[in-house]
């Protein structure tokens with residue numbers, strides 16, 4: 001194949017990791033396979049420019065931030081990302097709900113499934129949360145964890161054995177795979193534009209998302225940072241770490257702070273009790289959420305650990321090794 005130097009603008013920080021595989025969880029990965037565009041392309045689309053501009057970074061930054069602040073989102077749809085990812089099936093089920101991406105998943109009707117299953121580490125093996133029905137909190141005992149690992153291993157050995165046996169008996173792959181558990185790793189190519197990717201990340205790096213999908217989202221956020229650092233920065237400032245106040249919350253806030261000339265001032269000595277906030281129209285749950293909104297944001301700073309990056313060949317070899325041996 002003849003290699004031609006591209007006419008497209010590229011980003012050195014993105015080129016550094018392009019095609020590299022970053023491990024996530026025990027057997028998963030994310031790789032940035034390709035990207036199209038960067039912050040300058042957001043600006044070019046917004047201005048409907050001819051050719052590549054010669055604008056200063058500070059001008060691009062100003063515009064990128066203005067667009068994000070005012071939810072003028074279509075220019076950021078001009079930047080595209082293509083990823084190769086491997087994740088447990090239960091994570092894939094959450095991930096696939098984001099409908100604005102193009103996906104092609106490994107076909108278990110066609111391909112042999114690597115028998116790789118996710119095993120949570122002890123630190124993630126927590127008890128059911130009492131405050132959040134969708135969450136976990138509090139450590140489970142060592143003995144419960146040890147037995148869970150033992151049970152998982154038994155189930156997976158059985159499921160993997162049945163799968164391998166059926167393949168050996170020439171049973172169709174689409175049938176042989178039906179009892180592989182949702183802890184089994186699947187893979188896909190996932191292509192999405194910057195705007196929709198930032199929406200995905202807002203929901204999935206959030207502490208309310210399941211911890212396992214958060215780990216993938218964090219790696220992807222760090223990749224976005226390399227491809228489009230100004231958009232990433234604007235997303236942190238105006239999206240991820242920003243808060244939107246409801247009508248009643250604004251009314252409550254206006255009892256505490258007031259516009260003063262061109263600035264703002266705190267009203268002297270005013271405090272608001274829970275009952276007063278309820279009287280203003282907030283429910284008990286909303287009061288709790290309002291107080292949380294006023295707290296310091298979680299510090300979000302996503303970065304890649306380059307020492308974990310491995311090659312496509314190494315990752316492919318690892319996956320190949322996990323295909324049932326009866327079929328070698």
Ligand SMILES: Cc1cc2nc3c(=O)[nH]c(=O)nc-3n(C[C@H](O)[C@H](O)[C@H](O)COP(=O)(O)OP(=O)(O)OC[C@H]3O[C@@H](n4cnc5c(N)ncnc54)[C@H](O)[C@@H]3O)c2cc1C
Pocket residue numbers: 097098099100101134196199203204208209210
């Ligand atoms: C913490 C958490 C818990 C969740 N729990 C559950 C659960 O218990 N059960 C469950 O089923 N799901 C659950 N979800 C999934 C959630 O309801 C969404 O389906 C998922 O987050 C995708 O969000 P989205 O639709 O905004 O994203 P995308 O599908 O990426 O869409 C992006 C945006 O495009 C627009 N859009 C896309 N498609 C349409 C459409 N057909 N019609 C109108 N607008 C559209 C919307 O504005 C949407 O916000 C959960 C998600 C999170 C983050």
